[in-house]
Amino acid sequence: MTFTTTKLLCWVLIRVVATKEGLDLLDKAVHRMPVHYKQHIDGCLSDTIGEHGLSEVELAPMVDAAEKATSDLGNGVIQGAAEILALPTQRDDLAHLDAIAEEMRSRFETLIVLGTGGSSLGGRAITALRPDNAMKLQFVDNLDPATMSGLLDGTDFSRTGFLVVSKSGATSETMAQYLVSFAATQATLGGDASSHFVVITDPFDSPLRHLASVRGHTILDHDPGVGGRFSVLSNVGMLPAAIGGLNTNEVRSGAADVLEQALGSSAAETCPSALGAAICLGLARHRDARMSVLMPYADTLEPFAAWYCQLWAESLGKGGKGTTPVRALGPVDQHSQLQLYLDGPKDKIFTIVETAISGEGHEISDFEEAPASIEYLLGNSIGDLVAAQQLATRNTLIEHKCPTRFFSVPRIEESSMGALFMHFMLETMIAARMLGVDAFNQPAVEDGKARMRTYLENR
Template identity: 40%
Template sequence: MPYQHDVSRCMASVIGDVGLKQGELDAALGEAEAALSEIRQMYAGNTLPLLHLPEKRDDLAACATAAELLTRGASDVVLFGTGGSSLGGQALAQLAGYQVPGPRPRTGPLSAHKIHFFDNLDGETLDLALRRFDPKTTRFVSISKSGGTPETLVQTIAVIEALKQAGLDWNMRQHLVILSSPGNASDNAMRRLAEMHNLVVLDHDPDIGGRFSALSNVGMLPSMMLGLDPGALRSGAADVLQPILDGADAATVAPAVGAAVIHALTERHGLTTSIMMPYSDRLRLFSNWYQQLWAESLGKKGRGTQPVAAAGPVDQHSQMQLFLGGPPDKLLNIIMLQTAGSGPQIPESYRTDPLIGYLAGRTIGDLTDCQQRATAETYARNGRPVRTLTIDTLDETTMGALLMHFMLETIITGLMMKIDPFDQPAVEESKVLTREYLATM
């Protein structure tokens, strides 16, 4: 397994009454067993294609062809999509350096600072971008599972019109790729645009929801443009899923243990918040992905816990005051990277300095290693539940494993809560009202 999962600091024997008694955890693990059985049935009946993604490879050739088309002669690639159509791709792109401070070497066909995710709709932002990008060398990808996401639809139409104004309507196919569910132009607006302008279209599996699509072509396309290995990403996911398919007990399956801990803390100890706090710049967008996954899957019927995206060590200087000094109703999830000995080293010449000497001979990685361990222990000593996922190396295999862990943990938690983790009824209501308002303008 590419990570070590430790929930010992969630137990009453370590943190006191706020934590779980062994009997409470055992009871929750019993409920998780039923959820694992249901997941095995989904796999066997192929009713949840997400579970077959780790073994899937036949979609990667189409992704590679599209990636080559999009990066050939490109100065920039822009990806339109909202929610799950973007957040998984962003988390994967960050592994290749996207939104990591400082210059990054080119590791694939496209440099990380030349890929842009437009995941929010803002007219002024898009207008400025379309005027500043060179239309001849900028490529675009529009991702919408339904084909009717209004934010992505208007962005795509704006790009088409901008390309026309630049005299590139004859070559639209080289500039814009669509990723949407199979269907026809009569009921899928994105496919209608693709048909009108002879665009390349990749099929979005209609049975994989956006927030669960990071390991599908939605995430593989930007990953391949940046030189990441899609096979390794999916192999890492397989490492996490396989024990479930092999019939392992819930107590030995990390996502089931995580789900059992969170469910028991919520139902029996008033947990209201789940904080994701990785100690790595390359996992900060992973926290954003987790936040949407957890919120949209489990916030239903007046129930659910609030996910919070955080990062270490920076949030030790901001949110940590609330985490430690506020109500004891928050679970802290720390992703630790083995950083000791890495990064620049502070010279020994500072050893005798009364203010700096304690850092002499230490590396930057030594400091962050101590900080992440100290945060976990401080949280526990203050009677707050904390679990850790420790990774040796942050690479494609590990990232694939982390993505699959939290998708499975979310699904198992939803099944334990007796809710559907795959729908989003509250979101649909606001979409309907938006269309009604547009009709009256």
């Protein structure tokens, strides 16, 4: 497929996006899309924030580069992307995952997920949406002796299942977690311990796959063409989601909508992921905005911000290139980080994720002895307060000339989460192509792994 500036309305609009007419046209075009979210970028432009924003002249070549990268992505030129882009429309694996999830829910009260990095962050992010009555999930993604001891000492192994995720099947942290967890389970349950473990790993020989096979665990193949940080739409994220009672079909459908919008010529009137990449890299190049702060205003999106940080950092940080992702959470980080953001160096781009939260939660009722200083709170719900805070933070950042884009998300649900996952994966892949780096490897971290192994062997 070809992507031309006349074919994609978004590229045409970027040429006039700094004008009110351009923004109005873009807003109308976005409204014709499936409304999982809307991205607003005028707070990153010089017409809005002056010298700290991008001018049309500066943005145009970045958009051209993003257009070329998007075309390469759609045409299969970028090695390592095809398997990831196939996941949103894949459905033939979901029935099997649902069956495993149903069995685990029927047998266990708690599922402990052992994995680190991309083997855990995506699953943790999507399952933050699970209903209150869902099966209890614990993600053990960091390795700490006190944490592991506390976990295993307090576990009822007869009512606990384990999901072990390691793409390579040799990740040291995950192997250590698995080995001590299986030993503790076996010490309590004997031969029944094996049926409490499900393993996701590459379909190649590895220590984890060998042990899982010998011990009789259920084994699911990790897609060998999908790296951990891009694996949330695979069984790595979809099995925990299914166990948590979420609709995995809706997650992938939301992702598919965004993918079609970005790559499908019949529906691609706007390209938010490509536009996001152009904005982020344009601000880094022309305004030295070397930090990218993602600040959602919802507790359920805090794990999503952690997922984004790994995705952006590990995909782009190569050969002296890339920008540093920072996660924040509203409203709480208004009381810790916002002072720096507003009055510190102008070296950041801010992405605020706003939710339609007005009217939700308990109402703050009036009472007779209410001090006059808090009357503005009375009669409002908790959601009203948070809605006002997210709007105030966004507009205050823009007023202080801080480059700020925001996402408005009508509902935080499976489809919108799938859409957000896909948006940021596409934005990251497009940005990597623009920077000339491989989004799918992480060569620098291998040195630390080799040193760790040497230190242990030489103790």
